[in-house]
Amino acid sequence: MRFCLVLVLFFIHIICSGQKVGVVxxxxxxxxxxxxxxxxxxEENDIPVDYITGTSIGAIVGSLYSMGLSPDExxxxxxxxxxxxxxxxxxxxxxxxxxxxxxxxPALLKLKVDFRDSIQQITFRTHLIPSSPMDFAFMKxxxxxxxxxxxxxxxxxxxxxxxxxxxxxxxxxxxxxxxLGMAVRASMTFPFYFRPISVDSVLLYxxxxxxxxxxxxxxxDFDPGxxxxxxxxxxxxxxxxxxxILQLENxxxxxxxxxVDTTRGLMIRNFYSDVELLEFDRIDELVKRGYESTxxxxxxxxxxxxxxxxxxxxxxxxxxxxxxxxxxxxxxxxISGIRDKEKGYIIKSxxxxxxxxxxxxxxxxxxxxxxxxxxxxxxxxxxxNSNTGFYELNLRVERNKPLTLYIGGNLSSGSINQGYxxxxxxxxxxxxISLLGDIQYxxxxxxxxxxxxxxxxxxxxxxxxxxxxxxKYDYYKLDRDLFFKDSKPMYVEFSEANFKFDVGFSxxxxxxxxxxxxxxxxxxxxxxxxxxxxxxxxxxxxxxxLGLYSVFSFDNLNYKxxxxxxxxxxxxxxxxxxxxxxxxGSTSIIPSHRGQKKFYPRATVDISQYFKLNRHFVIGADxxxxxxxxxxxxxxxxxxxxxxxxxxxxxxxxLFLPKYRSxxxxxxxxxxxxxxxxxxxxxxxxxxYAPVRGFEELNFNHVKYNSKYxxxxxxxxxxxxxYQTILGPISFSANYFDRAQDNWxxxxxxxxxxxxxxxxx
Numbered sequence: 001m002r003f004c005l006v007l008v009l010f011f012i013h014i015i016c017s018g019q020k021v022g023v024v025x026x027x028x029x030x031x032x033x034x035x036x037x038x039x040x041x042x043e044e045n046d047i048p049v050d051y052i053t054g055t056s057i058g059a060i061v062g063s064l065y066s067m068g069l070s071p072d073e074x075x076x077x078x079x080x081x082x083x084x085x086x087x088x089x090x091x092x093x094x095x096x097x098x099x100x101x102x103x104x105x106p107a108l109l110k111l112k113v114d115f116r117d118s119i120q121q122i123t124f125r126t127h128l129i130p131s132s133p134m135d136f137a138f139m140k141x142x143x144x145x146x147x148x149x150x151x152x153x154x155x156x157x158x159x160x161x162x163x164x165x166x167x168x169x170x171x172x173x174x175x176x177x178x179x180l181g182m183a184v185r186a187s188m189t190f191p192f193y194f195r196p197i198s199v200d201s202v203l204l205y206x207x208x209x210x211x212x213x214x215x216x217x218x219x220x221d222f223d224p225g226x227x228x229x230x231x232x233x234x235x236x237x238x239x240x241x242x243x244x245i246l247q248l249e250n251x252x253x254x255x256x257x258x259x260v261d262t263t264r265g266l267m268i269r270n271f272y273s274d275v276e277l278l279e280f281d282r283i284d285e286l287v288k289r290g291y292e293s294t295x296x297x298x299x300x301x302x303x304x305x306x307x308x309x310x311x312x313x314x315x316x317x318x319x320x321x322x323x324x325x326x327x328x329x330x331x332x333x334x335i336s337g338i339r340d341k342e343k344g345y346i347i348k349s350x351x352x353x354x355x356x357x358x359x360x361x362x363x364x365x366x367x368x369x370x371x372x373x374x375x376x377x378x379x380x381x382x383x384x385n386s387n388t389g390f391y392e393l394n395l396r397v398e399r400n401k402p403l404t405l406y407i408g409g410n411l412s413s414g415s416i417n418q419g420y421x422x423x424x425x426x427x428x429x430x431x432x433i434s435l436l437g438d439i440q441y442x443x444x445x446x447x448x449x450x451x452x453x454x455x456x457x458x459x460x461x462x463x464x465x466x467x468x469x470x471x472k473y474d475y476y477k478l479d480r481d482l483f484f485k486d487s488k489p490m491y492v493e494f495s496e497a498n499f500k501f502d503v504g505f506s507x508x509x510x511x512x513x514x515x516x517x518x519x520x521x522x523x524x525x526x527x528x529x530x531x532x533x534x535x536x537x538x539x540x541x542x543x544x545x546l547g548l549y550s551v552f553s554f555d556n557l558n559y560k561x562x563x564x565x566x567x568x569x570x571x572x573x574x575x576x577x578x579x580x581x582x583x584x585g586s587t588s589i590i591p592s593h594r595g596q597k598k599f600y601p602r603a604t605v606d607i608s609q610y611f612k613l614n615r616h617f618v619i620g621a622d623x624x625x626x627x628x629x630x631x632x633x634x635x636x637x638x639x640x641x642x643x644x645x646x647x648x649x650x651x652x653x654x655l656f657l658p659k660y661r662s663x664x665x666x667x668x669x670x671x672x673x674x675x676x677x678x679x680x681x682x683x684x685x686x687x688x689y690a691p692v693r694g695f696e697e698l699n700f701n702h703v704k705y706n707s708k709y710x711x712x713x714x715x716x717x718x719x720x721x722x723y724q725t726i727l728g729p730i731s732f733s734a735n736y737f738d739r740a741q742d743n744w745x746x747x748x749x750x751x752x753x754x755x756x757x758x759x760x761x
Contacts, residue, residue: 019307022051022224022265024215025058026258027208028233029190029277030286032057033078034270037290038230040071045298046308051222052160053214055207058230059162059187063180066153066160067145068321071287077141078283086137087278089130093556093566095367099463099506102373103436103451104560106420106752108408108727112401128726131195132370135185135379140359142181143382143391144325152177157321161217162187163207164199172210173199174217179381190277195377208233212256226305227265230290231258234271266300268293328359328382331390337397341429342374346397348457362393364509372455374400374428400426406438408728410751416654418442418753431456440755444654447471447756465514466501469756475656491532492656494641496522498759502551511554519546520759524641528588528701539585539701541638545759547602549574557608561650561752562722562729564618564673564681565610572604580642582634589700590635600629604761610671620671622648622687628663632695636703639695644760648687649718650753651735651745659714659739664692666710679724687716714738728752 023042025035035058042049054062064074077083085092149155153176164173164186175183186197186204196203207214212233218224235255260267270293275282333350335343350365351357369375379396406422422438433454440447449469456462472495502516522543527536551572557563580595605625612618626644633639640658646667647653652660669687676682690713694706706712717736722729728751735745 019225019305020050020222021048021305021307022053022218022222022227023049023062024213024218024227024229024260025052025054025062026229026231026233026256027054027056027058027188027206027212029057029275030279030282031232031270031272031275032061033280033283033286034232034290034293035061035230036071036074036078036283037287037292038228038268038294039065039074040287041291041294041298042228042301043071043311043314045295045302046310047298047301047305048307048309049158051218051224052158053162053218053221054160054187055163055212055214056188056190057232059184059207063142063160063162063184066156066158067142067180068157068318070315070318075283075287078280082137084280086133087129087280089128089133091133091367091370093558094509095364096510096556096566097368097371097506098510098512098553098555099461099504100368100371100373100455101555102371103424103434103453104754105406105422105436105438106408106410106418106440106728106754107406107422108751109406111405111407113403113405128193129195130370130377131197132377132379133367134194135377136363136366138181138185139380139382140328140363142179142184143328146180147326147384148321148324149180151179153180153183156180157318159222161214161221163211163214163217164189164204165207165209165211166202167205167209168202170210172207173202173204174214174221176221182381193277197379208256210254213258215257215260225264227260228301229258229260229265229267231267231269232272234258266297266304268297326384326391328362329356329390330358330362330382330393331356331388332385332392333395334392335395335397338399338428342397342399345428345430345432345457346395349461350393356390368509372432373424373434373453374426374432376400399428402426408751409440409442410749410753413746413748415443416651416747416749416753418445418751444475445471445473445755449756461506463504464501465504465516467499467757469498471496471498471756471758473654473656475654491527491538492637492641493525494522495524496520496759498756500757500759502549507552508554510556511552514551514553516549516551517547518549518759519544521545522642522759524638526637526641527585528590528635528637532587536587537585539588539635539637540583541634541641542581542583543633543642544579545576547574547576549576549602557610559724559729561754562681562683562720562724562731563608563610564675564683565612567610568606568608570604570606572602574602576600576602576630578630580633580638582638588635590702593634595634598631600631602628602630610673616675618671618673618675620669620673620685622667622669622671624648624665624667626662626665627692630663632663632703632705635701636695636697637701639703642760644758646687646689648716649685649733649735650731650749651733651747652716652737653753653755655737655740655745657737657740658697659694660689660716660737662691662694666690666692669716681722683718683720683722685716685718685720689714689716712739 052062052066153160162175162183166173187207189196190206196205270289333347335346349369376398381394382391384391404424409418409420419441424436427433436451438449451467454464474493476491498520500518502514504512504514507513524541525538554569557566557568577599579597582593584592607623610618610620633642640661643661643663645661648669667689671685673681673683690710693709695703715738720731720733722731730750732748
């Protein structure tokens with residue numbers, strides 16, 4: 001009898017200890033952070049998790065848990081600032097590579113053209129969020145564990161499966177082995193948001209398209225004794241004519257059965273109506289929701305699940321597993337997708353003189369390459385070589401199309417309407433070269449430019465930058481705004497033909513030093529008085545300018561217009577030559593003459609810094625200074641035209657404000673910004689401008705210096721509401737200029753007021 005009792009107890013122990021628990025995690029975007037709370041509650045109540053299957057966000061959370069991260073560690077992954085960067089396709093500001101900044105232009109739309117095909121193609125961007133930052137993050141996160149698992153997902157800390165969608169063959173794809181990061185990346189590639197990934201030459205998308213709750217895979221692959229399902233998504237509602245996203249969901253996503261056989265498991269359901277797809281910043285409340293909803297039914301789970309694993313035992317097993325993860329140190333690079341000469345440029349850019357390099361060095365150089373105009377995407381993967389003891393880096397590179405069309409400009413409520421058209425040719429061999437020709441056309445400003453930039457990789461990389469440009473301003477045609485009647489401005493036209501050539505060297509990710517030569521021919525037509533008739537002839541001032549200069553720049557601002565984060569510094573020093581000629585018109589009493597030739601120094605400093613106080617409030621500070629020993633020119637207008645203006649707000653670029661032009665000044669400004677959302681903000685700005693020794697207008701357009709240094713100070717005020725759309729900013733601004741002919745300017749704009757650089761600056 002005693003023997004029988006021992007035998008029965010033995011079999012009960014075998015049966016109980018053999019019971020396995022599987023967890024199925026649904027897709028659902030940021031709502032899937034709820035799954036972390038579910039796992040946390042199970043773990044704290046000693047419920048074992050023996051298998052995991054997941055889709056999309058469920059694949060991310062499930063894979064992190066399967067590779068030995070605790071729920072708290074998973075939370076830290078999602079809270080890390082770098083997560084927000086890669087999920088939104090941003091390159092962190094510390095990796096912003098000023099050395100490879102693209103040509104700054106006012107383009108709103110970029111179209112790529114491939115003339116190498118028999119049929120020329122124009123391609124549009126098929127996804128909203130660039131994928132390369134995410135791809136690198138996945139390699140960094142998963143590669144060490146892939147080595148331990150030997151590419152079998154059964155060998156992870158917890159056996160794991162995830163699913164993706166093959167939309168060409170209309171089927172679900174289950175990942176059981178291979179590259180874990182690639183599998184998870186494919187599973188969460190939501191259409192139109194993220195770039196699809198190619199696995200075995202097949203483009204794969206979000207697994208939720210065909211199977212958003214892989215319960216069937218859990219049963220077929222693992223057949224556990226008990227299944228716990230976590231659901232945070234539902235099948236799409238019927239489409240309506242007013243909701244495009246809902247229509248797309250109905251066209252793309254198939255029906256999913258979110259049920260578990262009640263005889264062998266249960267469901268934990270958490271539904272949300274107010275959580276957007278990418279609202280990962282709400283992680284605390286979502287984890288709490290999953291945790292609390294699991295605790296509500298934990299007694300039911302404990303009744304059905306008889307096995308237990310203590311937190312101490314689980315942590316010990318995790319530690320033993322994670323200690324086997326190797327550091328990512330590389331000794332070899334292999335590249336696919338491009339030609340051999342192009343590969344050489346990539347390898348030299350990544351390795352420089354290093355034979356061995358670690359993940360920190362690679363991440364820095366990888367992000368630098370993403371700024372290259374000839375590269376669209378870099379998909380990295382790492383594989384451990386047991387013979388060498390190091391990882392091999394494999395890069396799948398997609399190069400840019402040879403031609404890029406740019407279309408853009410600015411639409412305004414007043415007369416500041418600008419059209420922009422650019423055509424860029426990208427050449428990629430041992431070096432990376434871009435050639436851009438563009439034009440701007442508008443009522444006030446028109447321009448054309450030819451710009452060349454060439455990058456040379458190596459131990460000391462350098463770039464060559466050159467530009468030929470023509471700019472013309474017709475200040476007389478300015479309408480103040482749509483609210484006020486036009487006033488009669490001073491008639492001034494200004495044009496310049498410029499060239500510059502410089503060599504640049506990177507001094508850090510965000511900084512650059514350049515040495516160059518620039519020159520230009522500047523002309524200005526104007527009347528010496530407001531009272532002129534059509535028969536009057538205009539005055540003409542001409543200026544020849546040539547100089548050598550050096551520039552140090554630092555820039556990691558988040559937007560090229562209306563930034564809210566980062567810092568910009570620019571220090572420039574040069575030695576220049578001027579030669580002026582003046583031809584008097586019928587309204588002038590100053591005789592024509594050839595001005596004096598002069599050699600003189602010129603120095604510029606420009607600093608802008610933003611300080612984030614909290615999620616909503618940002619303050620900014622500006623400082624600018626300029627000094628030149630060019631002296632006065634023939635008259636008041638020519639002195640104003642041939643000296644640079646202080647232009648702290650966008651509209652000041654198209655205003656002729658003589659009071660804000662001088663051969664030396666100091667200026668400072670403060671900005672107060674309230675971020676309503678990530679894309680909408682309000683900004684109030686104030687600036688004080690003080691010329692070192694301003695010049696004043698005498699009768700009949702004569703000019704003289706003020707008698708005292710810093711004799712006068714002037715103020716600029718600006719209030720703007722900005723919406724940063726995918727194409728460009730929409731803004732409505734009120735601008736005040738102290739001591740101007742017209743003080744107030746109101747403007748509604750869509751686009752960019754960005755002009756070619758001037759030889760004066």
